[in-house]
Amino acid sequence: MVTCCGCLSWQFLSVAYRYEASAETLSQAIRAAASEEPDADGSVLFGHLQGTVVGLRYYTGVVNQGEMVGLVRQPQNPYDRNAVMVANIYGNQVGHIKRELAAAMAYIMDNNLAKVEGVVHTGTKNKFTMPVMLAFWGKEENRNVVIEHMARRGYKVNTGGSTTAGRHTTRCSHMSLFLQSVGTPLLPHQKQALSWMCAQENKSALPPFWEKRGELYYNSLTCFSAKEVPDRVRGGILADDMGLGKTLTTIALILTNFHKGKPLPVEKCVSVLLNVYFSITVCTVLSDLCSTIERCLFMSRRSKIYAVMLMIVHFLICAGVDSSIPESADDLSATATLIISPLSVLSNWLEQFEQHVRADVKLKVYLYYGSERNRSKTFLSSQDVVITTYNVLSADSGVSEHSPLHGINWLRVVLDEGHIIRNPNAQMSKAVLDLKAQRRWILSGTPIQNSVKDLWMLLAFLRLKPFDVREWWNRVIQRPVTQRDRAGLKNLQTLVKCITLRRTKSSEVNGRPVVSLPEKMVCVEQVELSQSEREEYELARNEGRNTIGRYVAEGTVLRNYADVLAILMRLRQHCCHPDLLAKISSDLGAAATPAQLREHLIEKLRLVLASGSDEECSVCLDSIHLPVITHCAHVYCRPCIAQVISTAQETARCPLCRSEIKTNELVEFPQEEMEKENHTNSEKWRTSSKVQALMGNLLRLRCEDSSIKCLVVSQFTRFLTILETPLREHGFSFVRLDGTMSQKRRTQVIQEFQSSAPNSPVIMLLSLKAGGVGLNLTAASHVFLMDPAWNPATEEQCIDRCHRLGQKRKVFVTKFIVKDSVEENMVKIQKQKQDLLEKAFGSTNTDRKASRIDDIKALMEL
DNA sequence: ACCGCCGGGTGCC
């Protein structure tokens, strides 16, 4: 049996045992455990039972007083198929649960009736057996089954009030924050982040909740102790807000913190100059130096001083490095940094390397992407930086036994937008966990998207012992937090603080804002419809009002809510341009045949998805993933509604309208439908009031200053198409960016638009949802939002694409709103929709889930 | 294990 680590996880033992595996790795074991470990949410404590661990003399695993132990079923054990193995936190086997007790527990464990957890309070020095306090946790409905089952076999589960047996209080007194070793907060925020990152990589302090006690290292949360130093977490989470320069800071990190705190060796002439500048360093006031570095880093890229300054930066940082790091801990053979990023921001990395690394600094950056990518391990590991995407990584790891990226010992692995890997079962996440690296980083503006659960994957990636193993995470953090245990929240907070740096746009460093963005002016421009437009609008509105009125009278608003959205959609289109209105193929009335019904449902699904409402699934409250529509015309994520149906006792009911639902009646959007969005409108082009309002603004701006660039944003791509005609007519040079474009084309378009060349485009037609976060459109200083979005956050995100770091001008945002129209009411209707949802839910799940997330976010200053 | 249990040796006091 071969392992890559000195210590085995107990999952590893169990996995290896069960499958007789020959070369399981620790991460594979963790992966297996992750997919098997049920969520700790909502578990209740049934009670305690004193048990016995036997066979101590056969194993090396030792336990401390009060230490948590893991209990693992070993159904393939040749001596007893009921065997329950006991292991300590490092996965070293301690012994077995006594046969008779194991026989009683096996049934409960195998049928998931309860999770059994052990803590050893006494007898840790015993030679042959030791007592273990077992705690039974599970769903309320299984409480009696479990207690009765144990009782039948002569084991009385103590359900009494005294819970001291299974719990223990947490000591955090010796927790020292790691930030203390890095000094100069005089520096601007990126420098601060760089210092922090270097410190995280070089530090010798113990991971959170570990302390040294005499000769041993002790974890105060799990009461585990070990002779060996626990692995340091060399890395962390840089959770700065978008636009604060996570990319740039990471590039600076790569350049400045190579081995032993020295910078990346880039050029010979640099090291010759080093000695000269060292003497300057010593006698220069730190703050002066820092501002010099600042200037060099961000402005003057002409001077050779830049590279030297990087050396000096490292010198400053090295001052904070603890000299007690054992030399052997550094694996000097690892030299390359691997950056994994979503495809949409790949180009941004390349640009930033181009822009922020001096041209005569020879940094070897390789883009590992495309079918022609160089898969040679020798080649890849000789690079300074390799950039790739999550998809390429996971494709590589799936297809070939010898994924090149997995065969390299990386100096550093950086996950850009790291929250992407929050699902531990996803191929991508698994591929990321399998990477070998000395240091690990996660860059993410939003490390917690939905719940504390999201954090586990990140901690597992960082290999934060012992929380990279799901059981310890669940027992010590997740369950206490979901059950609103104060100590649990405090532990989580401490944990996150130790490995995360987070600043928002409004954060301050030494009393000065982190970023000084130019001012932003937002104004609403009311648009009056022309008389004929108004007539058409009123006609559609009355029709819609009748329909909705009927639903209200019948009490079927929820049942028909796809129709309601469709009506609002049509009104919104009226407000923009009459030609936006798509011909509705049929009235959505009664359907005679199943085929017809299916057609109608697909039509409704199309309307809901096209309504730009960023529809959220009422089950997971997230945006809809793999949309399906029920026969009662409500849209959910397929996995969410499938779960609702499978967990229903008898007949499953729609969470929104309580109609009966069945799995085989869920309708998906047919693939071929996606393609046929090409309504080529051969009719003659005509204008609209909103078009006129926009053109008026654009023409005025061009007169004032022809260098001004504008973003013109709409949710309707066909509206963008309509706008192309008058733009061309008036001789504006423009580009267009929408969701249908290939990545290559997008990059090209953004580059063109960002260019300051005299004949570069001055207008970008942008579809609201295109690109997602991370787009940099700072060349624009004016934003025209042609139509209001359901979700104001989407609008904000869009505005932030130009109101962000690098913006030199004051930003003007104009929102066009048609007077006396649905647009004015959209925000209100959005709120009502939310109220309806809450009523349908009886305001239980929704409320609790939402407030819980808020709690955590507030506590963690997220 | 300073136990329990097993199985062989042994057999009044």
Place this chain on the structure above:
DNA sequence: ACCGCCGGGTGCC
């Protein structure tokens, strides 16, 4: 004695 008792060997699952 087809028993009781003694004392040695032995010991997770």
